[in-house]
Amino acid sequence: MSEYLPPSSESEFENNFKQIKPLMNETEAYYESSRCLFCYDAPCVNACPSDIDIPLFIRQINSKDPLASAKTIYDSNYFGYACGKVCPTEVLCEGACVYNHQDVKPIEIGRLQSFATGKAISTNKQLYRLPASNGKKVAIIGAGPAGISCACELKMLGFDVDVFESKEKPSGLTVHGVAPYKITNKEALDEMDYLEKQFQYKVHYKKAISSKADIDELEKKYDAIVIGFGLGKTSMINIPGEDKENCFGAVEFVEKLRMSHHKTAVAKNVIVLGGGNTAMDAASESARMGAEKVILAYRRSKEEMGAYDFEYDLAKGVGVKGMFSVSPLEITGNGKVTGVKFIRTKTVNGKLENVAGSEFTETCDWVIKATGQSKQVELLKLMNGVSIDSKGRIEVNAETFQTKNPKYFAAGDAVSGGQEVVNAAAEGRKAARGIKKYLTK
Numbered sequence: 001m002s003e004y005l006p007p008s009s010e011s012e013f014e015n016n017f018k019q020i021k022p023l024m025n026e027t028e029a030y031y032e033s034s035r036c037l038f039c040y041d042a043p044c045v046n047a048c049p050s051d052i053d054i055p056l057f058i059r060q061i062n063s064k065d066p067l068a069s070a071k072t073i074y075d076s077n078y079f080g081y082a083c084g085k086v087c088p089t090e091v092l093c094e095g096a097c098v099y100n101h102q103d104v105k106p107i108e109i110g111r112l113q114s115f116a117t118g119k120a121i122s123t124n125k126q127l128y129r130l131p132a133s134n135g136k137k138v139a140i141i142g143a144g145p146a147g148i149s150c151a152c153e154l155k156m157l158g159f160d161v162d163v164f165e166s167k168e169k170p171s172g173l174t175v176h177g178v179a180p181y182k183i184t185n186k187e188a189l190d191e192m193d194y195l196e197k198q199f200q201y202k203v204h205y206k207k208a209i210s211s212k213a214d215i216d217e218l219e220k221k222y223d224a225i226v227i228g229f230g231l232g233k234t235s236m237i238n239i240p241g242e243d244k245e246n247c248f249g250a251v252e253f254v255e256k257l258r259m260s261h262h263k264t265a266v267a268k269n270v271i272v273l274g275g276g277n278t279a280m281d282a283a284s285e286s287a288r289m290g291a292e293k294v295i296l297a298y299r300r301s302k303e304e305m306g307a308y309d310f311e312y313d314l315a316k317g318v319g320v321k322g323m324f325s326v327s328p329l330e331i332t333g334n335g336k337v338t339g340v341k342f343i344r345t346k347t348v349n350g351k352l353e354n355v356a357g358s359e360f361t362e363t364c365d366w367v368i369k370a371t372g373q374s375k376q377v378e379l380l381k382l383m384n385g386v387s388i389d390s391k392g393r394i395e396v397n398a399e400t401f402q403t404k405n406p407k408y409f410a411a412g413d414a415v416s417g418g419q420e421v422v423n424a425a426a427e428g429r430k431a432a433r434g435i436k437k438y439l440t441k
């Protein structure tokens with residue numbers, strides 16, 4: 001049973017979705033930074049996909065110079081504030097901190113990072129000077145972490161940059177997907193405003209690149225094109241009843257929740273299908289929106305779930321119940337969802353098998369499918385020579401992020417198939433350097 005009542009105002013929504021990594025004040029940041037051992041060859045840095053000089057930025061906080069600290073962070077990661085809040089630090093930098101070996105709480109690197117970058121954002125500190133234009137133009141498709149990071153780095157390298165974004169807001173899944181108890185909409189968008197002012201790339205909002213004509217125009221006008229459009233809608237599971245009312249994808253549910261907050265109605269009885277981090281988010285968020293019963297149903301065992309342990313703990317902490325080794329056979333109901341028919345499963349010689357005669361039906365009003373996002377394959381087919389692998393991921397050179405068509409570069413989820421904000425941000429930056437190499441050789 002969920003402990004949350006459905007929020008009926010913005011303040012009730014904020015209360016149900018209290019930040020799990022709230023911003024530190026000066027005293028907290030100073031105290032926490034003083035605990036850092038400023039390790040040589042620091043393991044926290046080796047664990048960071050964006051190679052931030054963590055001991056240096058923590059030392060700068062400790063020297064009461066948060067703006068210098070912010071510069072150290074942005075020098076490596078343009079999503080410094082967002083990453084401090086949304087990164088799975090438990091398995092990255094903080095998970096690698098030497099204090100873990102001494103039974104002492106690791107340094108709260110993520111919160112320190114957001115503290116320092118938050119100072120730069122709130123004071124609108126100009127940290128960079130842009131070089132003169134080199135006359136070359138780059139188009140970026142998608143204003144998510146990959147696209148925006150690439151735009152910032154390209155501007156620092158002297159390129160003219162136009163970003164084309166199908167939605168009204170930048171930052172991609174940072175504002176449309178990540179759980180609201182990790183980062184608020186305002187926080188995500190304030191960092192985007194800050195970057196847009198600082199680096200002066202142009203974002204064309206509500207401008208989807210979707211037809212051959214759109215692509216031809218980009219190819220004609222620009223010297224290079226960056227694919228940063230992430231993934232598509234939730235994939236179908238292909239079982240009967242998936243088209244019933246009140247059966248929908250987790251990514252679509254989470255986006256609606258992030259955009260409409262307390263105005264999103266959530267049913268009393270929810271079943272979430274899946275065992276990844278998105279399933280944990282959708283289940284947690286349903287419970288925090290006041291759903292009375294939320295079941296997370298996964299076809300394999302708890303140990304085999306793809307989700308991080310801390311994400312499952314967060315869901316359990318708000319009353320979500322796990323149901324393991326069950327596979328959905330059918331979404332039941334007459335027009336609207338009334339339940340899910342499951343069959344129990346077992347693993348035999350590493351293969352998942354259904355247990356004959358073990359079918360049962362669990363009632364619910366909503367089914368949320370967290371069964372992965374589809375790839376934007378149709379759009380990619382319009383881009384001559386851009387090849388994909390058997391899983392629909394764009395094939396790129398691992399160093400330059402150039403695709404098989406030399407004019408196209410790609411970064412983020414469209415390449416990895418779905419990782420974290422920090423990975424997309426790091427790849428966007430590398431793609432910008434790849435473009436420099438290509439256009440100035």
Ligand SMILES: Cc1cc2nc3c(=O)[nH]c(=O)nc-3n(C[C@H](O)[C@H](O)[C@H](O)COP(=O)(O)OP(=O)(O)OC[C@H]3O[C@@H](n4cnc5c(N)ncnc54)[C@H](O)[C@@H]3O)c2cc1C
Pocket residue numbers: 086087088141142143144145146147164165166167170171172173174177178179182207208209210228229230231250251254277278281379411412413414418419420421422424
């Ligand atoms: C529910 C959910 C929760 C997540 N939680 C976390 C988390 O807690 N921490 C974390 O680090 N990561 C999290 N992630 C993963 C993370 O958000 C992504 O890895 C990251 O956002 C990928 O960045 P990207 O730029 O490649 O793609 P996206 O963020 O998807 O951005 C792509 C952008 O391209 C735009 N676009 C798409 N098609 C077109 C088109 N045809 N024309 C123009 N624009 C287009 C989209 O509107 C979007 O703005 C989560 C993902 C999901 C789905």
Ligand code: SF4
Pocket residue numbers: 035036037038039042043044045054055058096097098099107109
């Ligand atoms: S490993 Fe921990 S103590 Fe060492 S530099 Fe990194 S944050 Fe500081």
